[in-house]
Structures are given as structure tokens and as C-alpha cells.
Amino acid sequence: MKTFGFTLLLIMVFSVAAYAHTPLMSCFDEGDGTVTCEGGFSDGSSSSGVEFMVKQNGNLVMRTKMNEFSEVNFEKPKGDYQAIFNAGEGHVVTINGKDIF
Numbered sequence: 402m403k404t405f406g407f408t409l410l411l412i413m414v415f416s417v418a419a420y421a422h423t424p425l426m427s428c429f430d431e432g433d434g435t436v437t438c439e440g441g442f443s444d445g446s447s448s449s450g451v452e453f454m455v456k457q458n459g460n461l462v463m464r465t466k467m468n469e470f471s472e473v474n475f476e477k478p479k480g481d482y483q484a485i486f487n488a489g490e491g492h493v494v495t496i497n498g499k500d501i502f
Contacts, residue, residue: 422446426486426494428501430477436501437474440467440486440494447471452487 423443430436440448448471455463457478467473467486482498 422488422492424448424486424488424492424494426484426496428484428496430501431474434477435474436477436484436498437472438484438486438496439472440488441471442488448486448488454485454487455482456485457482 424440425443426438426440428436428438438453440451440453442448448467449469451467451471453465453467453473454461455475455478457480462478462482463475465473465475478498480498484496484498484501486494
């Protein structure tokens with residue numbers, strides 16, 4: 402029974418840890434030909450320094466990092482594009498340009 406309690410405790414700790422850093426990103430059209438994206442994590446931690454990319458037709462258009470405010474501002478590409486927040490494997494958020502208002 403003691404082993405069961407310890408195993409249950411480990412499962413609870415690791416299941417909470419799995420959800421602690423869910424990546425989040427939202428983007429909005431500034432109306433001046435630029436787009437701003439804000440990133441972060443579900444536990445409230447900063448995404449400053451996290452890789453951010455813009456791809457168009459599968460080609461990399463821009464690569465940078467989130468600034469100290471966990472934001473990126475970029476010129477809005479013409480046509481279809483994707484804004485990508487890349488905090489590592491399993492921590493990637495992609496937003497299609499057509500979904501950015």
C-alpha cells in the first residue's frame with residue numbers, strides 16, 4: 402500500500418508538471434500593416450527569448466525571439482502565412498494569418 406501511495410503521488414506531480422508550461426500565443430493586426438504577437442505559458446511564466454518565426458508557403462520569412470515583454474511585432478506578409486511560437490518540441494503554437502484580426 403505504501404508503494405501505491407508513492408506511485409500516486411508521482412503521477413499527480415508529473416501530471417501537474419505536464420500542464421505547467423502549456424505554450425500560449427495570441428496575435429492581432431495593428432491596422433497599420435503590422436502584426437503583434439504575444440506569447441507566454443499557462444503557468445504565467447515569461448516567453449522572453451523564445452523563438453518566433455513567420456512562414457509563408459513553407460518558406461521562412463522571418464526568425465526572431467520574443468522581446469522582454471514576450472511580444473513580437475512584424476510587417477504583415479501579403480497572402481497566406483503562419484506565425485509560429487517555438488518553445489521546443491511539444492511547445493509549438495502556430496496561428497494562420499487568416500485567423501489574425
